[in-house]
Amino acid sequence: MLDDRKTAILAAVVQEYIATAQPVGSGSVARTPSIQVSSATVRSELAVLEQEGFLVQPHTSAGRIPTDKGYRYFVDNLATPGRLDRTSQRQVGEFFSAAHGRLEEMLHQTSNLLADLTHSAAVVVGPRAEAVEVKKIQLVGLSDLAATVVVVLANGSVEHVTLDLEDGDDDIRLATASAHLSSQLDGEVLGRLSELSPSGDPGVDRLSNAALERMRTIAAADHVYTGGVSEVARAFDAVEVVRSVLHTLEQQFVVVSLVSDIVNRGMSVAIGIEHGVEPLSACSVVVAPVVVDGEHVGSVGVLGPTRMNYPQALATVDVVSEQLGHRIEDG
Template identity: 80%
Template sequence: MKTMLDDRKTAILAAVVQEYIATAQPVGSGSIVRSEVVNVSSATVRSELAVLEAEGYLVQPHTSAGRIPTDRGYRYFVDNLTKPGRLAEPVQKQVGEFFSAAHGRIEEMLHQTSNLLAELTHSAAVVVGPRAEAVAVRRVTLVGLSESLATVVVVFANGSVENVSLELEPGDDEARQNAVSAHLSSQLDGTLLGEISELASSGDPEVDRLSAAALAQIQTVAATDHVYTGGVSEVAKAFDAVDVVRSVLHTLEQQFVVVSLVSDIVNRGMSVAIGVEHGVEPLSACSVVVSPVVVDGEHLGSVGVLGPTRMNYPQALATVDVVSSELGHRIEEG
């Protein structure tokens, strides 16, 4: 059962969270009284702060210091006090212009999107692009590199390109390679790699052998998640403790962990995971704000930001929402 605070405690908790986000300093009763969020005495504010601490919404890092929010305090703030934010007009214009000017390979656009998101939120940004297996194939070409090695180049409908190496056997000459290119294109153009289990026969067992080997290599690469991170240095600036910085940076370098983190939050229907809620212990001092990238009604990727639990949640939510929406439209346009 969800606990609801009375109006006075709610106002005091909001004041503590907002001031701590802004200053990174423990908040004392004097600050609350001066802010005039509640018209009560300093003694009453101190009493309410003590109750909020006892109920797990605040913690006092030092006896003589003020209080700071706990993960529970941030969660209450996000769920009950954070209204959907709206980006400032100049920022919305910047995002719109960025995607209007984004051309070329999708990989480069996704990388640039992570940098844009990091710049706007002053947090680490994560962009998980669509898996190639979920995007229609536009063209397949087999290119010989030597007598024993070739590369298979696959161009997808969204502009992304995958290259895989393929070992050749004696007799896999240029004519056979051209036949494989033609066979793969006839079978794969316009289809989704994730829906192909096997190829129809070309009538030539050797072409079928090489085509099957190429398809297996392509599908392995196409099932790989593409993750782009930006602004990682912003996270380092947010923490004083060297061990926390080291732990966070090391975790962000692990692509599988990042993908699992973002996917799990989205799959749980959440937009914000605070502290230990996301289940990745090395990132317990961080919050993650995510939004799915939807293309033609399907979830094909995600964007998110990661920062300290004292992040500016309204701004992060608004920014992630706008960027994910614009990115989805841009991918849809091709």
């Protein structure tokens, strides 16, 4: 643990660097109201903080900037989640009060809301279909060769997948298979149903089982929505860093694994390489789980440079995750 003076000086450096993105000098720190010591004393303490790995001096004549270790100490010991300002609180409340329609659209809009509030890239991982009750299922013919399986879930999301047809799979058989699937699946959780009961018609059973297997395939997939990716591009000067970050954010599996791993480790903030994704080593991620009926069904998070405003990001992610959980629970 750092003593009180070093802690105050480190906090001053972190806060100013977050605000300005410029190396922080001893004179600037000494002018901070909470620092009641001379510039010479500040210089001495900055040198110690640098030796201990909390700060780094990018150039000999420049001031200091925080390292990942410095940010971690700041987050763990100094940065408690703040309160959203009234304007942001009102914006979040109005958004979820007006959110209606398909779950997918709401999740996408939630990612844009998070990005707008934090000026960072935002990630929303929605509930998997396999963990949600089925409200309605129907087979709809597209042609003589294909049909669409449409499933409406209790949380408002709609899943659909194409199914190949065989000779004899006419509209009557499709309607019969729809009725059979409805009798088996309505009110059931898709991921918990091991098999369908026989209908007595081999053609209907084949269609029904094929539809169920196709639905299981997409029901196990994660739903990921990102917003504010352009904010990341503006946050970095190095073109290679921007290119690497943007490329990584396009990889859905990496994004889901990143967010899930942080939540599963019981963390709310991962700084730099702590999250284990090398192309995002210049970034921090702030996440919170989305909880419905006591179960973790998804996550929300923001990703930005390590100099992000952690108190504001923590507060925003907490409020949005809580409101999103309530909205999904209300259907």
